[in-house]
Amino acid sequence: MTHTNSYLREEFFINCSNTTQPPTAYLRVSNIIVTNISLDEGELQISNNMAETCYNEQGNVTSSNDYSLDLPLPYTISDTKNKLYTVGCDTYSILQGFLGEDEFDTGCISICNRLDIVDQYSCSGTGCCQTNIPRGLKNTTVTLDTINSHKDIWDFNPCSYAFIADQGQFNFSAASLKKQDNNSWLPAVLNWAIGNDTDSCDEAQKRKDFACKANSRCANGPINGFVGYLCQCLPGYEGNPYHPDGCQDIDECTALNPCNGLNEVCVNSLGNYSCLCRKRDLIV
Incomplete structure (x- = not known):
């Protein structure tokens, strides 16, 4: 289902499909499933598939699936959040x-x-290795190979796996060497930013299409390989800094209860709050 004018620019279109329950969010018209969006950090979390090759006891391939991820601009694979993982004992x-x-x-x-x-x-x-992702990587493929077709280790490790995943979301164990569900998906993180090679904050703020709206600030790139900028809510505000209405004031008095309730009263103000002494009657 497409909502006209509900996204900043065509490259940031998230397509919400109601063909599944609950609905599934896709990046633009691709098959890349989006599971979370971070506006402040310029990140998308996606569900990522894996490369897999399985063998029989004689060392013949019984199933094989390579991995590919083709990213439209302005997205790249996060080098700070992800790693390439390879799982197997002959892999x-x-x-x-x-x-x-x-x-x-x-x-x-x-x-x-x-x-x-x-x-x-x-x-x-041993059983698993990992490799750093370089900054700015896009349009990737991952292929698997073996030295001895798993013939000597087939009884406990019939398959090889490789995938790009958020390093905080994958925990290896010996059980990972067993046959995995070939429909398994692991979270990975993409980076994005607004603009192109010339769009630093100083330059972008002079343009009519400057994306940062009310009560927000501009944060310069490059951010993990991008030259561009992000918009962030000012302290004391929250919401979507790219929305036409901008960021909205946080009522700290309600949300945080920051004052000493016995002796102070909290007064909210735009982007801030004050703790004022309570007035007390003088007893003679």
Whole structure:
């Protein structure tokens, strides 16, 4: 369902589909599922799929699924929130993507020949390895390969997996080596900002299409690879700084109850509050 004029610009359109219950939010007209939006930090949380290759006992591939994520401008994969994870005991992954117009390649390898040597709760190279994501990465593919087709470890690890995920949302354990649900989705974080290479706050504020509305401030890029800007509510205000009505005053007296109720009375003001002494009758 599309709501006309309910988004700042075409690149920020979130398509809410009522074909599922509850409804599902997609980034523009893609199949990228959006699960959270951070206006202050310029982030989108998305549901991210994984690459998977499974083998039978003879080392033949029984199922295989590569991973790809094609991002429209102005989105890139967050280098501070995500990592590339590779899970398996006879597994290596290769990530290919673009930094601007330049192609970038990285990956990692995970090797172990027995389950009892796997670090049960650490992604440290035996059963699981992890790789940093470079700043500004977009349009990525992840492929999996193996050294010995899992033939020596098939009984406890028949499959290899690789995925980009929010590092605070994935916790490796030895159970991760078992067959995963191939419909599994993991959260990952994208970055975004307003404008293009010339749109710093100093320049953007001179333009008619400056995005920051009432009671907000401009925050300069680059933010994780972007040159552009974000809008943030001023202290004491909350809401959507890109909305035509801007950010709204927080009633700290109601929300925070900051004053000493016995001796002080709270008085709210725009963007602030005051604690005033209560008047007391003089007793003679």
